[in-house]
Amino acid sequence: MSIRWTYAFVDRPHDVFGRAGEFWTAVTDTRLSELRGERDEFVTLVPGEGDACVKVQGVVDGSGGAHLDFAVEDVPEFVVSALRLGAKAVADHGTLVVLRSPAGQLFCTVPWRGESVRPPVVRGSCLDQVCVDIPPSLYDAEVAFWSGLLPEWQSLPGSLPEFHVIKPPPGLPIRILLQRLDEERPLSAHLDLACADIEATRAAHERLGARLVAHGSHWTVMRDPADGLYCLTGRDPETGGLPSGS
Numbered sequence: 001m002s003i004r005w006t007y008a009f010v011d012r013p014h015d016v017f018g019r020a021g022e023f024w025t026a027v028t029d030t031r032l033s034e035l036r037g038e039r040d041e042f043v044t045l046v047p048g049e050g051d052a053c054v055k056v057q058g059v060v061d062g063s064g065g066a067h068l069d070f071a072v073e074d075v076p077e078f079v080v081s082a083l084r085l086g087a088k089a090v091a092d093h094g095t096l097v098v099l100r101s102p103a104g105q106l107f108c109t110v111p112w113r114g115e116s117v118r119p120p121v122v123r124g125s126c127l128d129q130v131c132v133d134i135p136p137s138l139y140d141a142e143v144a145f146w147s148g149l150l151p152e153w154q155s156l157p158g159s160l161p162e163f164h165v166i167k168p169p170p171g172l173p174i175r176i177l178l179q180r181l182d183e184e185r186p187l188s189a190h191l192d193l194a195c196a197d198i199e200a201t202r203a204a205h206e207r208l209g210a211r212l213v214a215h216g217s218h219w220t221v222m223r224d225p226a227d228g229l230y231c232l233t234g235r236d237p238e239t240g241g242l243p244s245g246s
Helices: 014-028 075-084 136-149 198-207
Strands: 001-014 031-032 043-047 054-059 066-070 087-090 097-100 106-111 126-136 153-156 163-166 176-180 188-195 211-215 219-223 229-233
Touching: 001 014, 001 126, 014 031, 014 043, 014 054, 014 126, 066 075, 066 126, 066 188, 075 087, 075 097, 075 106, 126 136, 126 229, 136 153, 136 163, 136 176, 188 198, 198 211, 198 219, 198 229
Parallel strands: 001 054, 066 106, 126 176, 188 229
Antiparallel strands: 001 066, 031 043, 043 054, 087 097, 097 106, 126 188, 153 163, 163 176, 211 219, 219 229
């Protein structure tokens, strides 16, 4: 099984879908593709250089969040592997299969269509990570699931005990961070940007309508104009690693 490309999805309520698209195209220096889907609920952020790796989805139920799409050479093979490891099938549209991890995180698999070139870093930042926030009782099983599903990726302890990184092979644009929550509450997921200068990126995002929520040890929590949470992290936007190299 070979994963050839990854997409990060910005999931936001459908009534603020347009607002999300405007903000995230400005942040990533991209343009919107034509709308797709039965309700015009899907759009791709198209970069000026390289291949797209971020999409926006307008969701009908819930407040949204984030999820991953895996572009693979063999969709049925990927699905069989995921089910064997404990995933559940949510919907099968033939060329698109929606799945749910053991802890409840949605993800999709689609056919690879030749994507191979990462977009460039934009003004010192790069949207490069989906962080899954996992209740403590499900954390170990979720780490085992993603490590088993992605055997060609590196499964590594993070910078703090509550973090675990699933790092893709060179060339793939989106990585996974698994975070153990400090209390039993529902699983969620959000996007992370790697930033050469968090404060400069924060100021730029605030000018575009984002709001500061909180500061962490090497990250800043933000809320975009569509009311979705995301983080600015102090990682190298070219490599995704912390300054220490982790």
